[in-house]
Amino acid sequence: MDDHTGQIDPEFAGLPLRELADAALDQARALGAQHADFRAERIRGQRIALSDGRLQSLSDGDDSGLAVRVVVDGTWGFASAVDLTADAARTAARQAVEVARVAAAMNTERIELAPEPAHGDVAWVSAYEVDPFAVSPKDKADLLAEWSAGLLAHDVVSHTEASLYQVKENKFYTDGGTTALQQRVRLHPELTAVAVTESGFDDMRTLAPPAGRGWEYLTGTGWDFPTELAELPFLLEAKLKAPSVEAGRYDLVIDPSNLWLTIHESIGHATELDRALGYEAAYAGTSFATPDKLGSLQYGSDVMNVTGDRTAEHGLATAGYDDEGVAGQSWHLIRDGVLVGYQLDRRMAQLKNFGRSNGCSFADSPGHMPLQRMANVSLEASPGGLNTAELIAGVDNGIYILGDKSWSIDMQRYNFQFTGQRFFRIRNGRLDGQLKDVAYQATTTEFWNSMEAVGGPQTYVLGGAFNCGKGQPGQVAPVSHGTPAALFRQVRVLNTAEEGQ
Amino acid sequence: MPNGPVAAPQETVERALALTRPGGECVVIADEASTANLRWAGNTLTTNGVAATRTLTVIAIDRRAGGPGASDSACVGIVSRSGVRPDQVEDVVREAEKTAEQASPAEDVNELVSADSTVRSEKLSWSDSPEATDFGVFRGFAAELGETLRAAEGVGRKLYGFAEHGVTSTFLGTSTGVRLRYDQPEGRLELNAKSPDMTRSAWAGAATRDFTDVDVTAVDRDLAERLSWQARRVELPAGRYETLLPPTAVADLMIYLYWAAGARDAGEGRTVFAKPGGGTLVGERLAALPVDLYSDPAYPGLECPPFVIAHASGRDSSVFDNGLPSGRASWISSGVLSALHSSRYSAAVTGLPATQAVDNLIMSAGAPGGAASLGSMIASTKRGLLLTCLWYIREVDPQTLLLTGLTRDGVYLVEDGEVTGTVNNFRFNESPVGMLSRLADVGATEPTLPREWGDYFNRAAMPPLRVEGFNMSSVSQASLPAVAVTSV
Numbered sequence: 011m012d013d014h015t016g017q018i019d020p021e022f023a024g025l026p027l028r029e030l031a032d033a034a035l036d037q038a039r040a041l042g043a044q045h046a047d048f049r050a051e052r053i054r055g056q057r058i059a060l061s062d063g064r065l066q067s068l069s070d071g072d073d074s075g076l077a078v079r080v081v082v083d084g085t086w087g088f089a090s091a092v093d094l095t096a097d098a099a100r101t102a103a104r105q106a107v108e109v110a111r112v113a114a115a116m117n118t119e120r121i122e123l124a125p126e127p128a129h130g131d132v133a134w135v136s137a138y139e140v141d142p143f144a145v146s147p148k149d150k151a152d153l154l155a156e157w158s159a160g161l162l163a164h165d166v167v168s169h170t171e172a173s174l175y176q177v178k179e180n181k182f183y184t185d186g187g188t189t190a191l192q193q194r195v196r197l198h199p200e201l202t203a204v205a206v207t208e209s210g211f212d213d214m215r216t217l218a219p220p221a222g223r224g225w226e227y228l229t230g231t232g233w234d235f236p237t238e239l240a241e242l243p244f245l246l247e248a249k250l251k252a253p254s255v256e257a258g259r260y261d262l263v264i265d266p267s268n269l270w271l272t273i274h275e276s277i278g279h280a281t282e283l284d285r286a287l288g289y290e291a292a293y294a295g296t297s298f299a300t301p302d303k304l305g306s307l308q309y310g311s312d313v314m315n316v317t318g319d320r321t322a323e324h325g326l327a328t329a330g331y332d333d334e335g336v337a338g339q340s341w342h343l344i345r346d347g348v349l350v351g352y353q354l355d356r357r358m359a360q361l362k363n364f365g366r367s368n369g370c371s372f373a374d375s376p377g378h379m380p381l382q383r384m385a386n387v388s389l390e391a392s393p394g395g396l397n398t399a400e401l402i403a404g405v406d407n408g409i410y411i412l413g414d415k416s417w418s419i420d421m422q423r424y425n426f427q428f429t430g431q432r433f434f435r436i437r438n439g440r441l442d443g444q445l446k447d448v449a450y451q452a453t454t455t456e457f458w459n460s461m462e463a464v465g466g467p468q469t470y471v472l473g474g475a476f477n478c479g480k481g482q483p484g485q486v487a488p489v490s491h492g493t494p495a496a497l498f499r500q501v502r503v504l505n506t507a508e509e510g511q
Numbered sequence: 512m513p514n515g516p517v518a519a520p521q522e523t524v525e526r527a528l529a530l531t532r533p534g535g536e537c538v539v540i541a542d543e544a545s546t547a548n549l550r551w552a553g554n555t556l557t558t559n560g561v562a563a564t565r566t567l568t569v570i571a572i573d574r575r576a577g578g579p580g581a582s583d584s585a586c587v588g589i590v591s592r593s594g595v596r597p598d599q600v601e602d603v604v605r606e607a608e609k610t611a612e613q614a615s616p617a618e619d620v621n622e623l624v625s626a627d628s629t630v631r632s633e634k635l636s637w638s639d640s641p642e643a644t645d646f647g648v649f650r651g652f653a654a655e656l657g658e659t660l661r662a663a664e665g666v667g668r669k670l671y672g673f674a675e676h677g678v679t680s681t682f683l684g685t686s687t688g689v690r691l692r693y694d695q696p697e698g699r700l701e702l703n704a705k706s707p708d709m710t711r712s713a714w715a716g717a718a719t720r721d722f723t724d725v726d727v728t729a730v731d732r733d734l735a736e737r738l739s740w741q742a743r744r745v746e747l748p749a750g751r752y753e754t755l756l757p758p759t760a761v762a763d764l765m766i767y768l769y770w771a772a773g774a775r776d777a778g779e780g781r782t783v784f785a786k787p788g789g790g791t792l793v794g795e796r797l798a799a800l801p802v803d804l805y806s807d808p809a810y811p812g813l814e815c816p817p818f819v820i821a822h823a824s825g826r827d828s829s830v831f832d833n834g835l836p837s838g839r840a841s842w843i844s845s846g847v848l849s850a851l852h853s854s855r856y857s858a859a860v861t862g863l864p865a866t867q868a869v870d871n872l873i874m875s876a877g878a879p880g881g882a883a884s885l886g887s888m889i890a891s892t893k894r895g896l897l898l899t900c901l902w903y904i905r906e907v908d909p910q911t912l913l914l915t916g917l918t919r920d921g922v923y924l925v926e927d928g929e930v931t932g933t934v935n936n937f938r939f940n941e942s943p944v945g946m947l948s949r950l951a952d953v954g955a956t957e958p959t960l961p962r963e964w965g966d967y968f969n970r971a972a973m974p975p976l977r978v979e980g981f982n983m984s985s986v987s988q989a990s991l992p993a994v995a996v997t998s999v
Contacts, residue, residue, distance in 0.1 A: 064618040068610060069589035069823045088560035092594035093517065109559055109646055115657045118555040148613040155615065169779055206780035208788055210910050289552045292671035292703035377562035418905045420917045422989035425938050427915050429907060449907060451985055482673040483548055484966045509940035509984060510913035
């Protein structure tokens with residue numbers, strides 16, 4: 011097993027990337043492109059899945075390719091190829107220009123890009139210790155099997171599902187002024203315990219988030235799996251016996267393991283400028299947080315401060331440079347509860363005179379054109395703020411919610427509904443057993459304005475997902491959301507069993 | 512410099528099989544895919560592009576793990592790699608074999624399918640070149656779209672949408688002699704029309720195999736009519752309503768039901784199709800009306816592979832089943848659950864017949880001939896809601912298959928047989944299984960594009976449905992006029 015050395019894998023760095031780029035960019039310019047950029051990528055992925063501790067699937071993916079994006083007379087053109095050859099690069103450049111010329115007949119809005127300083131030749135590697143692709147599949151499957159066996163040893167656990175998805179992403183980008191060579195590693199482990207009884211079934215999953223870390227994440231760095239797995243069967247057993255929630259309004263203390271997803275849906279997507287301007291209107295939708303409300307919309311209570319960033323260590327959306335050569339940054343989206351910023355790529359930044367992009371351009375593969383994609387959007391902890399027990403102590407009649415499960419939000423990011431993994435009744439400031447069949451439903455601004463307190467840094471966790479979807483053709487992007495625990499007053503809670511009757 | 516010739520996919524498959532270690536077994540899948548797309552918003556083009564990929568998947572099967580002669584144990588290694596050149600094929604095969612050596616035994620071990628027990632390709636032979644698409648597929652469409660965008664701009668209507676076409680040619684070979692190929696074209700048009708203030712919105716979509724049957728002008732004309740229906744607004748509260756679901760909405764709900772209809776999880780007691788106390792609901796009545804839900808790889812216009820293509824094993828799929836025939840499969844017959852989809856392995860562990868999943872889905876009224884059009888169903892409605900489509904559908908409770916989601920791009924009030932206005936959007940909480948017991952009317956089946964799941968599953972033919980007591984759980988403020996929007 012080789013420890014990570016902070017270097018780009020020589021297999022990728024050793025490719026003739028500059029020759030390919032020169033071939034593509036020279037061709038594009040010769041054919042009349044006013045702007046041209048080039049990417050070459052290699053994305054390795056490995057999925058391991060076990061069912062009841064037995065190997066269900068072990069598969070490796072290895073995708074490489076190149077992409078050329080051009081602007082010709084104010085219209086985009088894009089093409090890609092899988093062969094990393096100079097001929098393929100020139101062909102892709104020619105196709106991209108041809109696409110732009112055909113597409114010009116439908117274009118009425120001239121494409122212009124916000125300026126970005128030339129950063130020269132730069133390299134960036136994400137923060138991880140042990141390359142998961144240097145660990146044998148057997149060792150990984152054996153660990154998941156051992157953890158599964160531990161769960162199955164409990165009478166209450168009828169079945170287990172265990173999975174581990176690992177990605178190593180290499181990108182080479184150049185537009186002539188900036189040439190960036192990057193490497194990111196991330197992984198997502200999940201274990202679920204299932205209980206089947208005479209009257210039905212239920213399950214419970216680990217709360218460990220996906221992380222921009224290496225294999226060390228499963229061996230003690232960043233998450234304590236043994237402790238969580240030891241508790242899981244007992245928590246599931248208690249959930250099976252728990253009463254069904256009575257629908258109504260409750261104060262909620264929401265754990266970071268659940269709140270990250272609410273942040274993602276109701277703030278992350280809502281503050282994407284392309285959405286707010288209608289560019290995603292036919293698919294993912296728009297946003298209620300339109301630019302005319304910038305600086306005035308009271309998004310949430312005055313304890314709400316939200317940042318976008320590409321810089322958080324171990325963040326899934328963290329990168330040195332985006333897919334337009336823009337350096338990673340951190341900025342406020344919401345300050346003291348007021349909408350003050352957006353996520354931008356170079357096209358959006360120029361369109362609405364923001365001056366400079368904040369680095370939110372990303373393509374999930376060489377076969378796709380970069381889109382404006384989400385940064386790590388995070389709720390700031392309150393310096394010196396309360397811990398979770400102290401937040402709970404402030405609630406007479408409420409629910410403490412942990413873990414994400416079901417999520418849904420409307421196409422303008424108003425009305426949402428979330429469930430979770432674990433729900434604890436709060437009575438008179440103390441936990442009083444679990445509940446089941448809980449979902450909370452609210453409108454975004456109503457919800458965030460009901461936030462009375464955010465916890466301190468000691469409650470802060472970086473949650474996230476590998477599979478944030480956007481765009482047509484559909485693309486997925488990894489993204490993290492840091493958040494402390496937080497207290498919300500009088501949120502509508504549904505009983506999902508009653509909803510299904 | 513990785514510069515070299517590119518082999519035909521058939522040659523790549525043969526080469527990989529020939530490189531399999533002596534005594535080893537192997538499944539090789541070569542996929543050649545090409546796509547072209549156009550996207551527009553606010554009457555102007557936004558993004559576009561073409562892409563081509565070439566992926567080789569080698570599934571190495573190592574039966575030595577179980578000892579000499581053991582057929583009930585095997586380890587599997589799977590490696591997929593794009594852009595593989597002839598001189599790199601051996602690397603992929605060796606990597607897959609190495610992975611298999613390091614793997615623990617696969618749970619779904621079985622004999623590979625033999626060449627004489629699979630289907631024969633009817634149209635294209637193994638040796639024919641793979642089919643492909645390019646931006647040229649849009650030449651006629653793009654000109655018409657350009658005119659449509661300009662016309663819409665001229666009358667103050669904003670158009671948004673997406674057009675995509677792709678072809679994937681799959682070549683499957685096994686060390687047991689199977690040689691199968693399938694060329695899958697697929698495409699779609701989605702068109703969304705909005706009023707300039709974005710408060711009125713209408714959507715239509717169409718699945719297509721080649722864009723020769725797409726009339727964007729006609730689609731736009733229909734959307735203009737729908738926007739005109741939205742001149743009168745009616746605010747309605749949450750509640751249970753008689754609801755007319757158009758085919759696209761029915762498709763999104765039935766596709767989720769289909770995905771949840773796996774044999775293994777049901778047999779283990781952990782889906783809505785499990786019978787409390789043990790067994791499954793196969794043979795039990797689900798629907799109040801005699802509807803059929805089935806898949807058929809030969810359904811006209813929705814053709815899809817008539818044999819198993821499994822790049823990896825899953826709950827109800829198995830790499831050992833590659834090449835196995837997958838014909839017409841009936842999931843619900845005359846309102847009764849008749850099958851759950853399975854691999855040979857999951858069928859064996861659940862005791863159900865092996866019924867392979869198929870990549871299309873059709874629903875129809877059980878009694879042919881009498882099914883009504885959506886128009887006549889509107890005409891026979893005393894008071895109810897007519898939806899356009901559903902969005903952001905997610906599972907809330909697997910025990911009942913309770914789903915949540917939103918209405919989108921037009922909810923209409925129907926009174927005394929006519930559309931009388933547009934209604935606010937709703938969040939729904941409904942189960943497609945529970946809903947079947949409240950069916951009041953089943954219309955005529957037609958091809959449709961599922962709005963929510965069309966990215967993953969776009970071969971569907973569905974009827975419009977009338978459902979009693981569809982649960983609209985709360986009002987969504989989306990697309991309400993600005994004055995009606997809650998903001999602080």
